Amino acid sequence: MSSEPIERRVSYLGDRLKAVRCRICGKEYFEIRDYCGNCGRKSYGKMDGIDLFYDKGKLDVCTLVNEPTNRFTKLQSFIYAIVSFHGGKIRVPGRLTDQILKNGETSDLSELEGREVIPRFRRRNAVSQSDVIPTISLAFSLADEYYPHQDYTIIQPSKEYDSAGIVGYGFYTSRFRIKENGLERAVPFIDEDAVTASVEAGKLALIHSGVDSQLVGKVYVGTESNPYAVKPIASKVAQVLKLGKEEGDMQSVDAVDTEFACKAATSMFKDAASLVNYPKSGVQYAMVIGADNSQAAPRGCPGGELDLFVGYGGAAYLFGKQDVIAEIEAWYSCTSDTPDFWRRDSEPYPMHGGRFTGDPAYFKHVRKATSTLMEQQGLKASDLDYFVAHQPNPAFPVKVAKELGFKPDQYEISLQVNKFGNTYSGCSPVGLAAVLDVAKPNERILITSYGSGAGSDSYLLRTTDQILVKRRRQKVNVKYQAENPFIEYVDYSTYRRLKTGM
Amino acid sequence: MQNRPAIVAVGRTKFGEHYGKEPEKLIEEAWLAASQESGLERKALEACYMSDCFLPITNKLGLEEGFLSELTELHVPMEVTRSVSAALLTACHAIQSGAYSTVLVGGIEKMTDRWDKIRDDLMLLEDPWSYYAGGTPEVNHELMLRAYAKKYGIEGENLQKLNLALAEVAVKNHAHALKNEYAQFQRKITIEHVLSAREQAHKPLALYDFAPISDGASALILTNDTKAKAFTDKPIYVLGCASATDYLNFPGRADLTHFIATRIAMKNAMKMAAIDLDDIQIAELYDQSTVMEMVTMEDLGFCEEGTAWQCIRGKCEEYDGFYEVKDRKIHVNTNGGLKADGNPLGATGGAQLFEVFRQLRGEAGPRQIGPAKQPPKYGCTQEFEGFGTKSYTTVLGRE
Numbered sequence: 001m002s003s004e005p006i007e008r009r010v011s012y013l014g015d016r017l018k019a020v021r022c023r024i025c026g027k028e029y030f031e032i033r034d035y036c037g038n039c040g041r042k043s044y045g046k047m048d049g050i051d052l053f054y055d056k057g058k059l060d061v062c063t064l065v066n067e068p069t070n071r072f073t074k075l076q077s078f079i080y081a082i083v084s085f086h087g088g089k090i091r092v093p094g095r096l097t098d099q100i101l102k103n104g105e106t107s108d109l110s111e112l113e114g115r116e117v118i119p120r121f122r123r124r125n126a127v128s129q130s131d132v133i134p135t136i137s138l139a140f141s142l143a144d145e146y147y148p149h150q151d152y153t154i155i156q157p158s159k160e161y162d163s164a165g166i167v168g169y170g171f172y173t174s175r176f177r178i179k180e181n182g183l184e185r186a187v188p189f190i191d192e193d194a195v196t197a198s199v200e201a202g203k204l205a206l207i208h209s210g211v212d213s214q215l216v217g218k219v220y221v222g223t224e225s226n227p228y229a230v231k232p233i234a235s236k237v238a239q240v241l242k243l244g245k246e247e248g249d250m251q252s253v254d255a256v257d258t259e260f261a262c263k264a265a266t267s268m269f270k271d272a273a274s275l276v277n278y279p280k281s282g283v284q285y286a287m288v289i290g291a292d293n294s295q296a297a298p299r300g301c302p303g304g305e306l307d308l309f310v311g312y313g314g315a316a317y318l319f320g321k322q323d324v325i326a327e328i329e330a331w332y333s334c335t336s337d338t339p340d341f342w343r344r345d346s347e348p349y350p351m352h353g354g355r356f357t358g359d360p361a362y363f364k365h366v367r368k369a370t371s372t373l374m375e376q377q378g379l380k381a382s383d384l385d386y387f388v389a390h391q392p393n394p395a396f397p398v399k400v401a402k403e404l405g406f407k408p409d410q411y412e413i414s415l416q417v418n419k420f421g422n423t424y425s426g427c428s429p430v431g432l433a434a435v436l437d438v439a440k441p442n443e444r445i446l447i448t449s450y451g452s453g454a455g456s457d458s459y460l461l462r463t464t465d466q467i468l469v470k471r472r473r474q475k476v477n478v479k480y481q482a483e484n485p486f487i488e489y490v491d492y493s494t495y496r497r498l499k500t501g502m
Numbered sequence: 503m504q505n506r507p508a509i510v511a512v513g514r515t516k517f518g519e520h521y522g523k524e525p526e527k528l529i530e531e532a533w534l535a536a537s538q539e540s541g542l543e544r545k546a547l548e549a550c551y552m553s554d555c556f557l558p559i560t561n562k563l564g565l566e567e568g569f570l571s572e573l574t575e576l577h578v579p580m581e582v583t584r585s586v587s588a589a590l591l592t593a594c595h596a597i598q599s600g601a602y603s604t605v606l607v608g609g610i611e612k613m614t615d616r617w618d619k620i621r622d623d624l625m626l627l628e629d630p631w632s633y634y635a636g637g638t639p640e641v642n643h644e645l646m647l648r649a650y651a652k653k654y655g656i657e658g659e660n661l662q663k664l665n666l667a668l669a670e671v672a673v674k675n676h677a678h679a680l681k682n683e684y685a686q687f688q689r690k691i692t693i694e695h696v697l698s699a700r701e702q703a704h705k706p707l708a709l710y711d712f713a714p715i716s717d718g719a720s721a722l723i724l725t726n727d728t729k730a731k732a733f734t735d736k737p738i739y740v741l742g743c744a745s746a747t748d749y750l751n752f753p754g755r756a757d758l759t760h761f762i763a764t765r766i767a768m769k770n771a772m773k774m775a776a777i778d779l780d781d782i783q784i785a786e787l788y789d790q791s792t793v794m795e796m797v798t799m800e801d802l803g804f805c806e807e808g809t810a811w812q813c814i815r816g817k818c819e820e821y822d823g824f825y826e827v828k829d830r831k832i833h834v835n836t837n838g839g840l841k842a843d844g845n846p847l848g849a850t851g852g853a854q855l856f857e858v859f860r861q862l863r864g865e866a867g868p869r870q871i872g873p874a875k876q877p878p879k880y881g882c883t884q885e886f887e888g889f890g891t892k893s894y895t896t897v898l899g900r901e
Contacts, residue, residue: 030631060649063705069636082752082753091754
């Protein structure tokens with residue numbers, strides 16, 4: 001049922017909140033129309049597309065839903081509202097997301113009315129396991145809480161670099177956390193998953209880079225928690241973020257999902273950089289996203305030991321040659337067939353190889369990739385400003401960094417696993433984002449990812465002056481999300497409920 | 503007016519849960535009652551106008567017209583609409599045009615067979631975008647109430663009065679239903695019931711503010727003024743009938759506090775009827791919620807904008823069940839309304855017409871309004887499809 005054309009249309013319109021404005025009378029319409037109802041035939045061809053996706057709305061009136069319709073029952077109770085844009089020219093229905101209403105809680109509705117809200121791309125409602133997962137952006141969060149409004153302004157680049165590098169990045173995780181054993185871990189809200197995190201991270205990367213999304217020619221999405229065994233996330237990301245030129249209901253972009261445990265994203269950094277560097281590719285910018293709602297069986301079940309470390313979140317990196325914030329100087333990758341972590345097809349949760357996961361897997365590959373790259377480049381640990389390692393738990397990256405001769409002030413800033421948990425494909429990219437958030441121009445960063453199965457990618461990066469210019473555009477950085485006063489902590493059972501999703 | 507449409511007989515089933523009855527049994531019961539009353543021969547029917555909303559997904563797949571044909575052994579033209587008011591409007595046009603002189607109008611619904619999915623169905627029908635955003639069949643009523651209070655600056659003590667007035671609407675309608683043998687809920691409720699349900703649900707509107715889901719059927723025989731006297735001494739004439747339409751998407755409408763479709767439809771129906779609004783003594787409104795009744799009283803023109811709640815408050819404490827506007831009594835939903843009589847979507851309008859028909863003929867028994875032997879002269883009905891997306895108004899009179 002849900003792969004019907006009507007579902008496709010609803011997603012196409014609702015994911016991006018497509019709207020139009022009549023050039024003659026100024027009336028605005030949610031959905032796409034060729035004519036204005038007021039102006040009729042003469043308005044044909046004069047309906048301009050307007051974007052609500054990066055806009056903010058106002059919550060006009062709201063009510064509490066505590067007996068939802070069947071497909072929304074997993075949300076339990078929520079605030080449902082009428083949201084207006086552009087001073088009431090467009091009004092849409094929506095629900096407030098990212099809120100856990102305690103049972104029987106009477107919210108003060110008038111407290112919410114009149115406040116600014118931001119459309120969020122989320123799962124729309126529950127469907128059966130075999131159905132297409134519906135999504136929508138008629139979910140809103142309060143602009144003065146965890147996730148503030150940020151303008152997306154396209155900025156003409158000022159400088160062309162010789163080789164490709166990072167031109168923008170974004171990291172996103174939810175406002176919910178679980179705190180256990182001194183470790184904080186991010187927990188998705190019930191309507192979030194790897195797809196929604198990918199879109200959010202990509203959105204933040206576009207905002208940060210100031211790059212026109214039309215110029216992005218390729219997007220790679222690396223994840224190991226794609227809710228589909230067959231169907232890409234990248235297609236959704238491309239469509240919602242309008243990557244590549246929009247032509248009818250299609251985007252002129254190449255979109256692909258990649259898979260290699262936790263290095264599915266970092267592995268593509270070099271591909272993205274090479275692609276934009278290749279003169280005949282015609283690709284000006286390429287985006288790489290690593291995002292996961294990291295899977296783990298419940299505690300006490302086989303594979304349940306992972307449940308102590310898994311997190312949620314994603315990071316997106318945009319590669320290009322103009323206004324680069326960090327140039328890629330060199331890279332090295334290594335691979336061996338080491339089955340330290342796996343999930344068989346149709347199994348819900350991954351298994352991992354116990355102590356096998358340490359020395360013969362993580363340490364062997366991270367050590368090899370890092371030291372080889374440093375050798376090739378003739379670098380000592382002390383020649384680098386920062387070292388970022390994949391961080392499946394708080395202990396591994398510290399141990400390997402010390403072994404490789406790095407000092408705490410070189411690697412500590414990158415350690416984010418104790419704040420967000422192991423975000424799998426997003427894990428080392430989050431560490432890198434934390435470094436880029438604070439790095440000064442002309443500093444050298446070495447990042448080494450690790451993916452079970454197994455392999456590592458090491459990259460040597462050098463920051464540029466641009467890093468300071470672009471930093472001002474990004475409010476929602478790693479620190480902002482780690483130390484946000486609106487973080488909400490949940491208990492173990494809520495964490496499992498939210499993580500399992502709609 | 504030539505070929506003035508006249509209702510000569512009405513029939514209906516009890517509304518409520520008809521667990522053991524097939525839809526055929528329900529419509530059979532309603533239309534047999536109507537034809538019995540008028541002494542109509544089945545073969546005299548020239549066409550049928552029926553309505554239902556959910557029959558094809560709840561009980562009967564396929565063309566409802568076919569199953570009606572089997573039931574009546576008639577092969578006349580039949581059309582299916584979504585509400586009895588829509589069926590009546592179409593039938594009136596046919597009578598007026600002279601195409602037919604005697605037709606059957608009716609409706610049927612069996613919602614309880616789909617009890618576990620009906621709220622999703624209702625909301626998808628009402629407004630898909632609101633459904634996708636998480637809306638329930640109740641939310642638009644609640645949002646309208648909030649928007650209403652905001653627009654008219656009703657707060658503090660007045661807001662409490664408004665909420666109390668809405669509770670009184672529910673109490674009034676239940677009180678009326680006590681005297682209606684066909685009503686779904688023949689049960690007295692008190693203000694306390696309404697208020698405590700709201701408190702338990704942490705909501706401004708709750709269980710007793712909303713109409714239930716129901717099964718039921720209704721039917722009437724429509725003919726023209728020339729033929730009417732052959733069936734009955736007391737035909738009730740359709741003086742005016744009209745409908746109007748509004749956006750499907752409630753948030754997108756210009757006014758969140760009223761139903762523009764009702765205003766337009768009533769204006770047109772009254773123009774057609776050429777009577778004074780003050781002459782209408784009884785109105786059957788589509789009170790899917792208590793708020794809807796209140797707002798509709800304003801949209802029909804009985805109360806000033808933003809004041810209907812004041813007309814209800816204090817006037818219904820005796821449960822005579824009327825609104826008082828400028829010292830004039832308007833009896834509203836004397837059958838119990840959708841709230842207590844029941845709301846089988848496709849048949850609801852028939853029950854509204856049934857009630858006004860009986861009242862105007864002085865046959866409403868214990869519910870009869872007005873002094874004995876002097877029944878009201880004019881009455882009206884108002885019915886919605888969706889949440890104000892389509893509004894139908896019908897003005898009826900004894901002459």
